[in-house]
Amino acid sequence: MKINKLPVVFFEVEILDAKTKDKLCFLDKYCNCFLVFHVFVSDPQWYPARQSIRLDPKGKSLKDEDVLQHLPVGTTATFYFRDLGAQISWVTVFLTEYAGPLLIYLMFYFRVPFIYAPKYDFTTSKHWVVHLACMCHSFHYVKRLLETLFVHRFSHGTMPLRNIFKNCTYYWGFAAWMAYYINHPLYTPPTYGEQQIRLALTVFLFCQIGNFSIHIALRNLRPPGSKTRKIPYPTKNPFTWIFLLVSCPNYTYELGSWLGFTLMTQCLPVAAFTLVGFIQMTVWAKGKHRSYLKEFRDYPTLRSPILPFIL
């Protein structure tokens, strides 16, 4: 049978609840060329983003772009529906979780009342490294906000709603903790003074540029509005040459930035934040690396998930 030249065939589609196996709806005369996207249960309470349609109750979700004809179903297709719970868009989550640290840090920097002793209200630190740290921290989060709005191309539109509470607690909590000490009237500048701060700033800026270069390179892999996945390769930009050795250099550079900031401020809470972030990014990098290996037969073997040759 020449599948591509097949005339339009009509399927029957039934949708069952994945848990209870109740029949939720039945569509007859459903065109084989239709995307899964059109199958969605039409109750307005369950907007498409929170619907998971799958071929097997315990299996993976089908993608919106999957075409009915190419799925392993007979002329009567049975799909299972699972409610993913209330959803929120990735863009919203990112903007909220990044705007928080930006504003919170500034509140501590400007020594807004009720944080430190009243005699310090609205004063500024006498150490120039504290001003530098504020600029770096603010720059970092402004960069993240702009990337969220103009650079990143997200695979998934949404994530579960409870994530925004979890993520904001993490980012906002750590930002407050770090900012409290760096902007404290009793803050102690780094032991090795200007040398240490200059080195730290160099590392920080290098990694910020690096991280941005990777985000641009990843964006360019993907045409606008698409969700295709390709292997990232080094480009003319030297900051992307790290792709030769690492699958997720955006995380590598991010770690580098925060190591730089730790060195610059010589502040234990910053070191703690760097460590926790590193652990989380390593988990993500390993997962991404594994899915690259699974999806692409010819994936470069020299690459490690996050740290060249080490991790």
Next chain:
Amino acid sequence: MSAPAMGTSKTAHTDSSHKKKKGPGTLATAYLVIYNVVMTAGWLVIAVGLVRAYLARGSYHGLYYSIEKPLKYFQTGALLEILHCAVGIVPSSVVLTGFQVMSRVFLTWAVTHSVREVQSEDSVLLFVVAWTVTEIIRYSFYTFSLLNHLPYLIKWARYTFFFVLYPMGVAGELLTIYAALPYVQKTGLYSITLPNNYNFSFDYHTFLILVMISYIPLFPQLYFHMIRQRKKVLGHVEEYSKVE
């Protein structure tokens, strides 16, 4: 064109009902039996020590000193249980076990041992007695379970005594921490102040208050979990009476 069967694709995974429950191997079982027997014995020593000291002194006060050493040994020894979960020879969650053991170790070392002035408090006796009775039952429960000869009495005791022992232990713990507060504040125990080279501070006094507050959400959860477990375990009396 595929056959017009109902389109559910068969998954490659085996049906979960075919999954075999893998327990610890024989060597691990032998080790666990020895571990649990030793712990049962240890807490019995503590129990006997308390009774003897009470009879010798004629009063409830200051009994902590008579069992201080074995309490430290055997409560700290429980840290091994975290390892057992991590390695997989015990099917509990590492996080849950870790949390429970660490809270006991925290009270033993970071409060009672560290703040000498609270050692003569009656609240210490309250939680030591609660822990002692609980642990003797719990460790003998595990011992018998591993040997597949669990007397119903032990199972019943484990899932019934907690009704009183849990609140008793929590009361003793909270009162002890509360008694320690003024001394911690006065001496600045375990606290770091600014300024310092790492731009960090820690106030142990505030930390202890936060620990006390954390009992409010945590204790009910653990208590109701035990109640649910009780219904599950003691609910099926007919099946289990055949064990012995």
